[in-house]
Amino acid sequence: MVFPELHLFGSAADRGETAPEPVTGEERNATLRASARPLDGPLSDALGALAREAGVWLVPGSVCELGPEGELFNTALVYAPTGERVASYRKMFPWRPFEPYDPGDRFVVFDMPGVGRLGLSICYDAWFPEVTRHLAWLGAEVVLNLVKTTTDDRAQELVLARANSIVNQVFTVSVNCAGPAGRGRSIIVDPEGLVLAESAGAHAETLVTTLDLEHVTLVRDHGTAGTNRPWAQFADTDAALALPLYGGRISPSRGGPWPALPLLPIPRPIPQHPSPSKDDDPWPLPRSPVPPSLAP
Amino acid sequence: MVFPELHLFGSAADRGETAPEPVTGEERNATLRASARPLDGPLSDALGALAREAGVWLVPGSVCELGPEGELFNTALVYAPTGERVASYRKMFPWRPFEPYDPGDRFVVFDMPGVGRLGLSICYDAWFPEVTRHLAWLGAEVVLNLVKTTTDDRAQELVLARANSIVNQVFTVSVNCAGPAGRGRSIIVDPEGLVLAESAGAHAETLVTTLDLEHVTLVRDHGTAGTNRPWAQFADTDAALALPLYGGRISPSRGGPWPALPLLPIPRPIPQHPSPSKDDDPWPLPRSPVPPSLAP
Numbered sequence: 001m002v003f004p005e006l007h008l009f010g011s012a013a014d015r016g017e018t019a020p021e022p023v024t025g026e027e028r029n030a031t032l033r034a035s036a037r038p039l040d041g042p043l044s045d046a047l048g049a050l051a052r053e054a055g056v057w058l059v060p061g062s063v064c065e066l067g068p069e070g071e072l073f074n075t076a077l078v079y080a081p082t083g084e085r086v087a088s089y090r091k092m093f094p095w096r097p098f099e100p101y102d103p104g105d106r107f108v109v110f111d112m113p114g115v116g117r118l119g120l121s122i123c124y125d126a127w128f129p130e131v132t133r134h135l136a137w138l139g140a141e142v143v144l145n146l147v148k149t150t151t152d153d154r155a156q157e158l159v160l161a162r163a164n165s166i167v168n169q170v171f172t173v174s175v176n177c178a179g180p181a182g183r184g185r186s187i188i189v190d191p192e193g194l195v196l197a198e199s200a201g202a203h204a205e206t207l208v209t210t211l212d213l214e215h216v217t218l219v220r221d222h223g224t225a226g227t228n229r230p231w232a233q234f235a236d237t238d239a240a241l242a243l244p245l246y247g248g249r250i251s252p253s254r255g256g257p258w259p260a261l262p263l264l265p266i267p268r269p270i271p272q273h274p275s276p277s278k279d280d281d282p283w284p285l286p287r288s289p290v291p292p293s294l295a296p
Numbered sequence: 297m298v299f300p301e302l303h304l305f306g307s308a309a310d311r312g313e314t315a316p317e318p319v320t321g322e323e324r325n326a327t328l329r330a331s332a333r334p335l336d337g338p339l340s341d342a343l344g345a346l347a348r349e350a351g352v353w354l355v356p357g358s359v360c361e362l363g364p365e366g367e368l369f370n371t372a373l374v375y376a377p378t379g380e381r382v383a384s385y386r387k388m389f390p391w392r393p394f395e396p397y398d399p400g401d402r403f404v405v406f407d408m409p410g411v412g413r414l415g416l417s418i419c420y421d422a423w424f425p426e427v428t429r430h431l432a433w434l435g436a437e438v439v440l441n442l443v444k445t446t447t448d449d450r451a452q453e454l455v456l457a458r459a460n461s462i463v464n465q466v467f468t469v470s471v472n473c474a475g476p477a478g479r480g481r482s483i484i485v486d487p488e489g490l491v492l493a494e495s496a497g498a499h500a501e502t503l504v505t506t507l508d509l510e511h512v513t514l515v516r517d518h519g520t521a522g523t524n525r526p527w528a529q530f531a532d533t534d535a536a537l538a539l540p541l542y543g544g545r546i547s548p549s550r551g552g553p554w555p556a557l558p559l560l561p562i563p564r565p566i567p568q569h570p571s572p573s574k575d576d577d578p579w580p581l582p583r584s585p586v587p588p589s590l591a592p
Binding site for chain 1: 391393399402424425430433447448452456458459488520522523528529539540541542547553554
């Protein structure tokens, strides 16, 4: 079960109440900071107990985390059905300048044994394609994007949910909070960018979907729309592509971080639809774009 | 005037003819290679003369370029109304394994004096968000994406055109070739991801649009949907974010490649729509995300 960003740290407006709200940035900041707690403590214990009692994987949204150096993080939590907290992720791209959170410094994925690997992002992270790119590279087949969007830009986020899926060939589960504060319109997207489920508006709603994570492998083997395999773009004879904005590069050479095929037979004829069947493909891809040795 | 990828290197199918086509990858490769020419020569001279005679900025699609070391590049060309070739860009992400082109190794932007800066990408480049990200960082306000998509994935590309605009706050002009070979559906998108013009199908069509490049500045100042200013995300006191896929990082510190504000006053109250007017904004952004010293 996946809940939206800061689900347990809502405001009176979230609850439809008319109680006085903190209205200035300073007041809101003070409220958030006062509610922040270290990662380990009664709240996390209670959430773990809830997951265990219900026997479910639980992502209870994100919480205000008081960091070890007094930081204020916006942190997503994941609990296994055993009650164990198996992952936490600190939002790397706080929605500035409106939010006071300190940014996290690392990408987080986690495994559901026997199911697959999932990655975590929070709200505005989705506006920075670097995030989902890295989660997919770390092996995520599903990206959970926990959202609290209360403004008009939910329209753009629906486009970004699809695009982040398309360029990385992953599922995206973008869960926004409902009204009256939130704009709703949660969306679940498949690895080719097709919309599997979407809440129609801002009313509270539960989307129930079965995701077949084998579909990630299928799309990466056959290609999006039967053709495109971006994770198989490079041959290990390719030169590195310099990315000066990052002071980095895409290094497809063997041992580099971007997966490279030992040989890339080109050219192939442009396919005529219907797509070639897998049995016709003499150049199968590895099942995962990430060599296991690179997984965290 | 902007024409699609390989507009002058079409096949009999492009022309609706039923003449025998090269059908194997090797035959197609041989045809493309035989048609390739060095960048400077009669073809380029003729295109420059055409731009001069018509008195227009001309992007005649891309051509098969025979590189100095015998490479085969897919290269976009730009001519000023003087007839001068002001830019050429070699596709960095050939559509592998179907295309035989050697990949280019650098991002290209060019200036239209008195108008603004434009960036060049070709077809499958749009599937790699690193490309448009870099073009915007280099100061492009408009990205011209020259396309020859003959397969079902034009549907995904329409999403990507909008997403590449949204995350970078640039115009995208994605010009696909028409039928019978191409799928058409060219699209022009504004810096907030709104669709300004789109051809309805695969028939040959000319989209005529006026782009107000000041709108890029406006959106970056006021924020997408009145709120989001991704190019103003970082304060120069922020730590670098490691991007291990690229062996690089986002370095917002002063002097780093990602622009950083000297001070980022947070938190601000979450805005209530309508958006705050520019006059209310005590933290104006620089007009361009790129320090001039970083421009190529």
